[in-house]
Amino acid sequence: MNRRKVIPLVAVAAVVLAAGYGLWWWQSGRFVESTDDAYVGGDISTISAKVAGYVQEIAVQDNMRVKKGDLLVRLDARDYQAALMKASGEVEAQQAALADIAATRELQLATIAGSVAAVNAAQAMTEKTAGDNRRYGALVQTVSAQTRDYAQADYRQAVAQESKARADKSVAERQLQVLDAREKQTQAALVQAQAGLEMAKLNLGYTEIRAPFDGVIGNRRAWSGAYVSSGTQLLSLVPAQGLWVDANFKENQLAHLQAGQQAQIVADVLPGRTFTGHVVSLSPATGSRFSILPAENATGNFTKIVQRVPVRIALDGEAAKLGLLRPGLSVTVTVDEKPAP
Known part of the structure; x- marks a missing residue:
C-alpha cells in the first residue's frame, strides 16, 4: 500500500480512537475508581x-x-454431672425445708387456736371467781372468813391463769412470726439453690461444643x-456464606464514594470471572489510625504518604458463599461512582 495513503488512515484511526476514548471517559471512565489493595473477608469465629x-x-x-x-x-462431663446431682439435691433439701415450715405453720395455727380458747376459758373463770369473791365479801355476817379467803384465793388464781393463757397466746403468735422469717430465709436459699442448679446444667451443656x-x-x-x-x-469456623470485600482506596479516590454504589470484583484466583457487589460503608478513619503503632508525623523528617481508607463491599449472589471465594484472597475492586440518571 502507498505510504501516502497509510499515514492519513492511521491518523484518522488515531483520531477516532482518541475521540472514542474521550467519549467513554466523559460518560463513564471518569466515574470509575479501582484498587488492587483489596481482600475477601468473613466472620471467622x-x-x-x-x-x-x-x-x-x-x-x-x-x-x-x-x-x-x-x-x-x-x-469429659463426669465432674459436671456430679455437680448437677449435688445442686439438684440442694434444691430438693430446700423444698423439703419449705414443706416442713408449712407443716409447722399449720401446727402453730392450731396451737394459737388452742391458746385463744384457753384465754377465753381463763377469762370466763376469772369473771366467775370475781363474782363469787364479791358475793362472799358482801355476806360478812353469814359466811365464814375461811370461805371468803377461799373465794379471794380462787379469784387471784383465776387472774393468774388468765395472764398465763394470754402470755401463751402471745408466745404462740410470736412463734408464727419466727416461722415467717424462717420461710423467707428458706425461700431465698431455694432461689440460690435453683440458680446453682441452672448453672450446673449450663456447665454440663458447655461440655458439648457445637457449631454456632x-x-x-x-x-x-x-x-x-x-x-x-x-x-x-x-x-x-469459617462461615459458609456472608463473605465481603474490604477494599483500601486512596484518599484521593474517596470524594464521591458512597454506600449503595455498584462494584465489580475480580479475584486473582479466578482472573477470568467478574463478581458483583455494592458498597456498604466507609471506614471512619484511615487504616493507619487503627494500627498498633500509628504514624507520628510531628517528629523527624516528614515524608508524605498517600493514606488509604477501608471500604466495605458486600458480595452479591453466589459470590457471598464460601467456595469460589475464601477469606484472605486478593481481589481487584472497581466501583462505578456514576450518579443514577
Missing part, C-alpha cells in the same frame, strides 16, 4: 472452651463442612485427651 476439662472426643477434622448445631468437641452456624472447620488445635481451660481456643 474462634471456637473456645467455656469450661475446663479433658477433651474426650473430637467430632470434626480440618476443612470439614458442618451445619449449625453439629457437635465439634466433647469434654454453618461453615468449614479450620485451624484445629484440639486433641483427644488434652486438658483445656476456660477460654482455650480449640478451632476456627
Whole structure:
C-alpha cells in the first residue's frame, strides 16, 4: 500500500480512537475508581472452651463442612454431672425445708387456736371467781372468813391463769412470726439453690461444643485427651456464606464514594470471572489510625504518604458463599461512582 495513503488512515484511526476514548471517559471512565489493595473477608469465629476439662472426643477434622448445631468437641462431663446431682439435691433439701415450715405453720395455727380458747376459758373463770369473791365479801355476817379467803384465793388464781393463757397466746403468735422469717430465709436459699442448679446444667451443656452456624472447620488445635481451660481456643469456623470485600482506596479516590454504589470484583484466583457487589460503608478513619503503632508525623523528617481508607463491599449472589471465594484472597475492586440518571 502507498505510504501516502497509510499515514492519513492511521491518523484518522488515531483520531477516532482518541475521540472514542474521550467519549467513554466523559460518560463513564471518569466515574470509575479501582484498587488492587483489596481482600475477601468473613466472620471467622474462634471456637473456645467455656469450661475446663479433658477433651474426650473430637467430632470434626480440618476443612470439614458442618451445619449449625453439629457437635465439634466433647469434654469429659463426669465432674459436671456430679455437680448437677449435688445442686439438684440442694434444691430438693430446700423444698423439703419449705414443706416442713408449712407443716409447722399449720401446727402453730392450731396451737394459737388452742391458746385463744384457753384465754377465753381463763377469762370466763376469772369473771366467775370475781363474782363469787364479791358475793362472799358482801355476806360478812353469814359466811365464814375461811370461805371468803377461799373465794379471794380462787379469784387471784383465776387472774393468774388468765395472764398465763394470754402470755401463751402471745408466745404462740410470736412463734408464727419466727416461722415467717424462717420461710423467707428458706425461700431465698431455694432461689440460690435453683440458680446453682441452672448453672450446673449450663456447665454440663458447655461440655458439648457445637457449631454456632454453618461453615468449614479450620485451624484445629484440639486433641483427644488434652486438658483445656476456660477460654482455650480449640478451632476456627469459617462461615459458609456472608463473605465481603474490604477494599483500601486512596484518599484521593474517596470524594464521591458512597454506600449503595455498584462494584465489580475480580479475584486473582479466578482472573477470568467478574463478581458483583455494592458498597456498604466507609471506614471512619484511615487504616493507619487503627494500627498498633500509628504514624507520628510531628517528629523527624516528614515524608508524605498517600493514606488509604477501608471500604466495605458486600458480595452479591453466589459470590457471598464460601467456595469460589475464601477469606484472605486478593481481589481487584472497581466501583462505578456514576450518579443514577
